[in-house]
Amino acid sequence: MNASAIIRLKDVSVAYQKDLVLTKINLQIDEGEFVTVLGPNGAGKTTLLTTINGLGRIRGGEVWIFGIRLTPSRAGEIRKEIGYVPQILNLDPRMPIRVRDVVRIGRFGKVGLIHRLSSRDEDIVDEVMALTGIKDFSLRPIGHLSGGELQKVQIARALAQEPRILLLDEPTSNLDLRAQYELLDLIEQIYLERSITIVFVTHILSHIPPSSSRLLLMKRGKITFDGPRGRALQRNRIGDLYGIPDHDLPL
Amino acid sequence: MGFPITIFHYKFLLRAIFASILGGLGCGMIGVWIILARIPFVGVAMSHAAFAGAITGLLFGLNPLLMAILFALIASGLIGPVAERADLDPNISLGIIFSILLGIAFLGMGLLHGPKTEALNFIWGNILLLSDSDLLSLLIIVLVILLILILFFKEIMAVLFHREIARSVGIPERSIFYLLITLAGLTVALSLNTIGGLLIFSLIINPPSAAYQLTYDLKQMFFLSGLFGVISCLFGLLFSYLFNTPTGAVIIITSSVIFGIALIFSPKR
Numbered sequence: 001m002n003a004s005a006i007i008r009l010k011d012v013s014v015a016y017q018k019d020l021v022l023t024k025i026n027l028q029i030d031e032g033e034f035v036t037v038l039g040p041n042g043a044g045k046t047t048l049l050t051t052i053n054g055l056g057r058i059r060g061g062e063v064w065i066f067g068i069r070l071t072p073s074r075a076g077e078i079r080k081e082i083g084y085v086p087q088i089l090n091l092d093p094r095m096p097i098r099v100r101d102v103v104r105i106g107r108f109g110k111v112g113l114i115h116r117l118s119s120r121d122e123d124i125v126d127e128v129m130a131l132t133g134i135k136d137f138s139l140r141p142i143g144h145l146s147g148g149e150l151q152k153v154q155i156a157r158a159l160a161q162e163p164r165i166l167l168l169d170e171p172t173s174n175l176d177l178r179a180q181y182e183l184l185d186l187i188e189q190i191y192l193e194r195s196i197t198i199v200f201v202t203h204i205l206s207h208i209p210p211s212s213s214r215l216l217l218m219k220r221g222k223i224t225f226d227g228p229r230g231r232a233l234q235r236n237r238i239g240d241l242y243g244i245p246d247h248d249l250p251l
Numbered sequence: 252m253g254f255p256i257t258i259f260h261y262k263f264l265l266r267a268i269f270a271s272i273l274g275g276l277g278c279g280m281i282g283v284w285i286i287l288a289r290i291p292f293v294g295v296a297m298s299h300a301a302f303a304g305a306i307t308g309l310l311f312g313l314n315p316l317l318m319a320i321l322f323a324l325i326a327s328g329l330i331g332p333v334a335e336r337a338d339l340d341p342n343i344s345l346g347i348i349f350s351i352l353l354g355i356a357f358l359g360m361g362l363l364h365g366p367k368t369e370a371l372n373f374i375w376g377n378i379l380l381l382s383d384s385d386l387l388s389l390l391i392i393v394l395v396i397l398l399i400l401i402l403f404f405k406e407i408m409a410v411l412f413h414r415e416i417a418r419s420v421g422i423p424e425r426s427i428f429y430l431l432i433t434l435a436g437l438t439v440a441l442s443l444n445t446i447g448g449l450l451i452f453s454l455i456i457n458p459p460s461a462a463y464q465l466t467y468d469l470k471q472m473f474f475l476s477g478l479f480g481v482i483s484c485l486f487g488l489l490f491s492y493l494f495n496t497p498t499g500a501v502i503i504i505t506s507s508v509i510f511g512i513a514l515i516f517s518p519k520r
Binding site: 053055076077079080082084086089093094095096097098101102104105106108109110111113114116117141142157161 | 422
């Protein structure tokens, strides 16, 4: 294993009650890589992300992030450098929080308890809001946004952390075609401009971003394939991944 | 015209006015995080924990207020983890905690000898019979709530927006959440004498629910909720003074009417 990898999982297992959702996962991702995790629902893709940022609790194995062993006591500090966009949030439309406040949350961990955001922090918030194209509705209540707008706000909030790693959990699911296109375009732009290490989870083949050259295929808590995009997207492999006949695949 | 001047001559009424302002403010503010965290049952369980503690204190000849605080703190320690467990519906577990506490309280009531006036005060509250120390403890908890809100407003906002996201950006979300639950327990325990164990739940829920209808700004919601809590308590006090009615009941009816009006004029409808 490469000790300088930015993300390193060694024999990691995660269980909910008695059900193993990740089984002895071994993985390493180098700085600047754009990795897509592809697999059917229930494969353990989300759990893989929450294992990387320490939100989930592992049953066995070791997780190393930035060369530091991830433990409950260190997770808080490590998470400040990891932007996380969970699956689309189900928010109350009456929630008394505005778009800009949600983006500012991205700075809260780095600023630390008690301290207020500095003008530099506010500048970073402005910058990521401009990058993600959400400046025009910065004062809108967060619950009033469309699915696509909300995902852009979530990405802006994660970028406000100035993260070294960006974890995206099915950000394009449940969006209309235009919103999917815009969001994938935005993710491409972020990767090309900022060279952040990205781990992108999806279960939809057509949503794999063009810049993602490495694919992990996951099924039933295991990584069944880890390699270049071209070799991953072969009919037999994808057919096996989703449990459908090769000839029915739209590849 | 002589009425307002006359009533201010009474020290007990001045105390009651201060208690109304402090109780209304405290319950109104902690109610905001109970409502936004969507854990209204926590308010019920907490108020009955404090109530059971006070009755236990009376039964064993201990200070009822201290016992109410102790029980509320124990309940805070239990309720936090219970509300977090994914494998149990928090409403079911909280319902069970609530019924145990209610059982303890009424068992204590049954075992109490002699007149039960003091015990009944913890159910209905009696704002006119507060001591200086009752008032001082209310003042301290309200100041603590204000201080926590000022110091940790950004963290509280993040936790109330989404707990997992708050944790993912590196905020000590669990500590903030437990701090809020503990403060809620302490406020409820210290407001028992004023509002009463059975009615305080409404004062925690109604003012923030009314404020929730009127604003998209969290700071404004805290302000409006505190204001509605104070108005409810002062109106309840005035009404009970003029017409000799139970204060707690009028406080609750007033806060419910405020909620109704807020709902009618809500821009969020």
